[in-house]
Amino acid sequence: MSTNAATYVPDDADRRLIKATQVGLPLCRQPYHALAEALGLEPPDVQARLRRMLANGVIRRIGAVPNHYALGFRANGMSVWDVPDDAVADVGSxxxxLDFVSHGYCRPRHPPEWPYNLYAMVHGRDRGEVEKKIETIARLLGPRDRGHKVLYSTHILKKTGLRLVD
Amino acid sequence: MRVTAADKRLLNDFQRDFPLEPRPFVRIAETLGVAEDEVLTRFADLRDRGMVSRVGAVIQPNTIGTSTLAAMAVPPERLDEVATVVNAEAAVNHNYEREHEINLWFVVTAADAIGLQEVLKRIERRTGLPVLDLPLEEAFHIDLGFQLT
Structure with missing residues (x-):
């Protein structure tokens, strides 16, 4: 595929398909047929569109989306790090x-109250497990760690799949 | 919470590469050596028990529409009220309370940048509190999925 997520523009049918699947595929024997019927598309077209969006990165993956918390991973720490701007791409990758980092991002700082530019999401069964993983990250960063914090989630106030807004 | 060995395989082995064929659950059933309807029943059960939030697509951020991570420092006594205002926005799909002075963290998704800023401004107006806008500049994770051991 020569297209990628940065250049591929999903058309109206793609958007309707994502909207219809964001709460999950229908759990029936022929989920793509069910989607096709609901959207007025042909079943092979539904599969082809999903395959295309996977290939060009609009869809990252299709499968079971586990709920860490319900599975016993009760400690969810968003670690945030202040690293030099010229090092963030290297240390970020x-x-x-690291296999225990589920999400890693570079985001803008908002000094003085928010000096952090690197984010790494770490899950554990308890905070001790998360802390050990944070130490691993700190060792990897060495002196490039100019300060960090771990923000544990205390309440999930809302959690839904991606919602497309019309 | 009880997770059987079969549940674990459904959770661990099918987080990606879900079969794109007319009867996808038949393919999964063959891999596990069980019947198609058994796979459907177990997935439905895992979903109903909240262990999987869905069996479906994970969308790459900022490919369809645009999104940002937003954060607010909310006085503890106002947290419920402010969270209600934030959650009322259809554009907000995750909202977490976290332990920090900046204690409310949520993801806002909109069709375009203008729509996104409108949501942030509306939340600021309705709550009288500033919203930090922390858009993704670069993503680094490989997203291997999540392994339950």
Whole structure:
């Protein structure tokens, strides 16, 4: 595929398909037929569109989306790090490659109240498990860690799949 | 919470590469050596028990529409009230309370940048509190999925 997520523009049918699947595929024997019927598309077209969006990165993956919390991973720490701007791409990709980091991002700082530019989401059965993983990240960063915090979630106030807004 | 060995396989082995064929659950059933309807029943059960939030597509951020991570420092006594205002926005799909002075963290998704800023401004107006806008600049994770051991 020569297209990628940055250049591929999903058409109206793609958007309707994502909207219809964002609460999950229908759990029936022929889920793509069910979707096709609901959307007025042909079943092979539904599969082809999903395959295309996977290939060009609009869809990251299709499958079971586990709920960490319900599975016993009760500690959810959003670690945030202040690293030098010229190092963030290098250390970001190394931290993103750690198997226990589910999400890693670079985001803008808002000094003085928010000096952090690197985010790594870490899950554990308890805070002790998360803390050990945070230490691993800190060791990897060395002196490039100019300060960090771990923000544990205390309440999930809302959690739904992606919602497309018309 | 009880998770059987079969549940674990359904959770661990099918987080990606869900079969794109007319009868996808038949393919999964063959891999596990069980009947198609058994796979459907178990997935429905895992979903109903909240262990999987869905069997479906995970969308790459900022490919369809645009999104940001927003954060607010909310006085503890106002948290319920402010969370209600934030959650009332259809554009907000995750909202977490976190332990920090900046204690409310939520993801806003909109069709375009203008729509996104309108949501942030509306929340600021309705709550009288500033909203930090922390859009993604670069993503680093590989997203291997989540392994339950």
């Amino acid at each position: 190394r931290i993103g490659a």
